[in-house]
Amino acid sequence: MNHKELISKLALRTNLPKTEVEALLDATSIIVKEQLLEGKIIGIQSFGSFEVRKKEERLSVHPATQIRTLIPPKLVVNFKQSNILKDKLNEIKL
Amino acid sequence: MNHKELISKLALRTNLPKTEVEALLDATSIIVKEQLLEGKIIGIQSFGSFEVRKKEERLSVHPATQIRTLIPPKLVVNFKQSNILKDKLNEIKL
Numbered sequence: 001m002n003h004k005e006l007i008s009k010l011a012l013r014t015n016l017p018k019t020e021v022e023a024l025l026d027a028t029s030i031i032v033k034e035q036l037l038e039g040k041i042i043g044i045q046s047f048g049s050f051e052v053r054k055k056e057e058r059l060s061v062h063p064a065t066q067i068r069t070l071i072p073p074k075l076v077v078n079f080k081q082s083n084i085l086k087d088k089l090n091e092i093k094l
Numbered sequence: 095m096n097h098k099e100l101i102s103k104l105a106l107r108t109n110l111p112k113t114e115v116e117a118l119l120d121a122t123s124i125i126v127k128e129q130l131l132e133g134k135i136i137g138i139q140s141f142g143s144f145e146v147r148k149k150e151e152r153l154s155v156h157p158a159t160q161i162r163t164l165i166p167p168k169l170v171v172n173f174k175q176s177n178i179l180k181d182k183l184n185e186i187k188l
Contacts, residue, residue: 001128001134001135001136001137002137002139003137003138003139003171006122006125006126006136006138010118010121010122010125010126012117013121013125014117016118018108018115021118022107024104024108024110024115024118024119025118025122025138026106027104027107028100028104028119028122029138029139029140029141029172031100031103031104031107032100032141033141033179033182035095035162036179036183037182037183039188040095041095042095042100043095043096043097044100044119044123045097045123046123046184047123047126047127048171050173052183065153074183074184075183075186076175076180076183076186077142077175077179077183078173079171079173080120081170081171084169085127085130086170088127088131089130089131089146089168089169089170089171090168092131092169
């Protein structure tokens with residue numbers, strides 16, 4: 001499901017105009033990004049939380065040539081599912 | 095930033111009533127969860143995508159007692175940040 005399909009589905013379910021749904025979704029995305037860039041955790045009820053984590057620099061060794069390369073540190077967004085979501089997922093028979 | 099603070103900030107920025115913001119945020123969370131439970135990927139523009147991944151069962155060995163335990167397979171929600179978000183994050187000097 002892409003962005004456009006999500007907007008259509010949300011408009012249908014909430015009875016709100018698509019433009020409003022889109023504006024709100026964009027604002028949510030912007031605020032969450034701002035918070036992440038400031039290094040803050042954002043929690044979304046019964047869904048999960050987002051947090052920026054630093055991956056430390058590391059030495060990578062090419063398996064064939066044995067050439068070593070230093071991979072610089074980088075920031076990644078980490079998502080942690082809520083317990084509610086976790087339980088729902090694991091009701092599914094594997 | 096928790097759920098309540100996010101709703102306040104969104105209401106302020108979009109000039110929409112808090113009730114409407116909350117209804118829409120809840121609907122988003124429900125739709126995303128529904129899609130995930132059906133095993134579908136959901137993409138949110140310029141932010142990232144969510145997907146359910148299966149973690150295979152594995153044998154865990156207790157370091158002190160050497161007792162082996164079979165950890166059953168489980169489903170976890172995986173978030174992959176978009177390239178836009180990745181680039182923004184890595185503009186930050188580490």
